[in-house]
Amino acid sequence: MDKKTTVLEQIIIDVATDLYNKWVKAMPEEEKNEEAFRALAANSHEVAFFVIQNFMNRFNQAAEELKDK
Numbered sequence: 196m197d198k199k200t201t202v203l204e205q206i207i208i209d210v211a212t213d214l215y216n217k218w219v220k221a222m223p224e225e226e227k228n229e230e231a232f233r234a235l236a237a238n239s240h241e242v243a244f245f246v247i248q249n250f251m252n253r254f255n256q257a258a259e260e261l262k263d264k
Contacts, residue, residue, distance in 0.1 A: 203247075211243035
């Protein structure tokens with residue numbers, strides 16, 4: 196991990212990489228090409244960021260609700 200990369204950023208990178216690898220493995224061989232790989236890479240990072248951000252927002256909201264009880 197690079198000194199400028201935060202723990203959260205590294206988690207997003209790792210999850211995006213795992214998603215990318217899973218999606219590439221599931222692709223039919225005849226659909227594998229550079230354009231498809233670029234699209235999958237971009238999508239994997241967007242999905243990873245969206246899911247982790249959504250999870251963190253919900254987690255923090257639940258924690259706030261518990262704190263108020």
